[in-house]
Amino acid sequence: MNKQGNLYTIIYIVVLVVxxxxxxxxxxxxxxxxxxxxxxxxxxxxxxxxVNISPDKADIISDYQKYITDSYIVNESxxxxxxxxxxxxxxxxxxxxxxxxxxLLPVYVCTLADGSVKYIMPMYGAGLWGPIWGYMSVxxxxxxxxxxYFAHQGETPGLGAEIEKPFFSERFEGKHLxxxxxxxxxxxxxNGTKPQGDEDYVDGISGGTITSKGVGEMIDNCLSPxxxxxxxxxxx
Amino acid sequence: MSxxxxxxxxxxxxxxxxxxxxxxxSVLAVTAKLEPAIVMGLSVIAVLAFSNxxxxxxxxxxxxxxxxxxxxxxxxxxxxxxxxxxxxYAYDVSKQLSVFIGLIITxxxxxxxxxxxxxxxxxxxxxxxxxxxxxxxSIILVITGFFRELLGSGTxxxxxxxxxxxxDAGYVNNGLMILPPMALIVVACIIWAQRSYNxxxxxxx
Numbered sequence: 001m002n003k004q005g006n007l008y009t010i011i012y013i014v015v016l017v018v019x020x021x022x023x024x025x026x027x028x029x030x031x032x033x034x035x036x037x038x039x040x041x042x043x044x045x046x047x048x049x050x051v052n053i054s055p056d057k058a059d060i061i062s063d064y065q066k067y068i069t070d071s072y073i074v075n076e077s078x079x080x081x082x083x084x085x086x087x088x089x090x091x092x093x094x095x096x097x098x099x100x101x102x103x104l105l106p107v108y109v110c111t112l113a114d115g116s117v118k119y120i121m122p123m124y125g126a127g128l129w130g131p132i133w134g135y136m137s138v139x140x141x142x143x144x145x146x147x148x149y150f151a152h153q154g155e156t157p158g159l160g161a162e163i164e165k166p167f168f169s170e171r172f173e174g175k176h177l178x179x180x181x182x183x184x185x186x187x188x189x190x191n192g193t194k195p196q197g198d199e200d201y202v203d204g205i206s207g208g209t210i211t212s213k214g215v216g217e218m219i220d221n222c223l224s225p226x227x228x229x230x231x232x233x234x235x236x
Numbered sequence: 237m238s239x240x241x242x243x244x245x246x247x248x249x250x251x252x253x254x255x256x257x258x259x260x261x262s263v264l265a266v267t268a269k270l271e272p273a274i275v276m277g278l279s280v281i282a283v284l285a286f287s288n289x290x291x292x293x294x295x296x297x298x299x300x301x302x303x304x305x306x307x308x309x310x311x312x313x314x315x316x317x318x319x320x321x322x323x324x325y326a327y328d329v330s331k332q333l334s335v336f337i338g339l340i341i342t343x344x345x346x347x348x349x350x351x352x353x354x355x356x357x358x359x360x361x362x363x364x365x366x367x368x369x370x371x372x373x374s375i376i377l378v379i380t381g382f383f384r385e386l387l388g389s390g391t392x393x394x395x396x397x398x399x400x401x402x403x404d405a406g407y408v409n410n411g412l413m414i415l416p417p418m419a420l421i422v423v424a425c426i427i428w429a430q431r432s433y434n435x436x437x438x439x440x441x
Binding site for chain 1: 297298299300301302305306309310312313316317320321323324325327328331335414415
């Protein structure tokens with residue numbers, strides 16, 4: 001057969017692509033369970049980080065089972081929904097684009113070593129280059145932030161990427177989500193400025209303006225639907 | 237060229253980074269810490285060796301006018317497999333390397349070796365050439381990563397190396413070492429050292 005002919009070329013590339021495709025499909029399927037287990041463990045680590053627990057790699061799952069005592073899904077009016085759905089499996093990336101009334105809102109209940117209870121809520125938003133996400137924990141009365149954790153996919157190192165550093169997430173500790181009975185999302189502002197309303201605020205990252213703004217919008221968008229749930233906690 | 241030369245030349249005399257100035261972008265990106273630099277080096281060695289062997293095995297069947305596409309398909313397939321393996325067995329490192337494993341596909345060293353060597357040589361020399369060039373690339377990555385992590389973070393592979401008493405005495409980590417420009421400067425210093433040693437690599441004035 002003529003090796004430079006069109007027919008040979010087409011058959012050659014089709015066979016090659018099918019072979020490579022089969023090899024990729026095989027790798028993907030045989031490694032899927034392991035990859036999923038890694039991703040789950042990483043998610044557990046992030047949830048624990050928001051209550052200021054940083055477990056060693058080997059202890060992530062045992063620590064998670066120890067501290068996270070309950071998890072459920074609430075709706076916009078703060079009532080628990082269908083218990084057959086698992087909070088851990090909710091994909092925040094798809095929930096956050098739905099109307100607030102239709103969203104599934106996962107809540108993780110954490111009982112710390114001293115017996116105090118914290119509630120952890122997941123967040124997901126957009127930074128400058130790609131997605132950003134995080135978790136925020138509040139005290140048992142639902143008004144005050146206990147801790148926060150932020151992560152990003154590919155923000156600029158040294159600028160926007162600083163949001164994942166503890167010095168930034170620590171700024172949220174002690175801020176109020178509920179003030180005088182109304183829900184106010186925490187604003188992220190430029191250093192030295194104040195938001196127009198009377199909500200609590202933290203300084204953003206210098207040079208990471210768009211990422212900082214993204215964090216503020218993420219908090220507003222993802223935590224506002226929880227306002228009924230948080231208010232219920234504060235009046236309990 | 238003997239097999240020995242094929243394997244050892246890329247270490248210094250025809251080093252892909254220092255002499256051919258290929259693959260510079262990944263040297264800048266992944267050398268802020270030593271561990272990702274080592275994993276990146278191993279990944280490139282693996283992809284380069286196997287793609288060289290595969291292309292060498294099928295070199296006589298490849299239609300000339302689509303040879304670059306065939307090379308790309310083979311390289312892309314191998315790179316995806318490597319990145320899936322890392323995700324399953326070295327999750328933390330794969331998160332640190334993020335897109336750069338995928339970008340091995342665009343590493344000029346790969347296409348360069350496939351086109352220049354594997355298309356014209358038998359599988360065994362091609363394998364040696366792949367491993368040799370991969371090691372030549374990794375050496376530079378590791379040297380750069382060593383200096384950048386040591387001077388930029390005071391650690392090596394995550395362990396504190398610079399003693400606390402130096403910090404107490406006023407020593408501070410050099411933040412510039414973490415940023416990409418410093419990788420260029422470190423690589424330039426390595427090139428300088430290598431050319432002062434190998435006089436025959438110096439350009440005529």
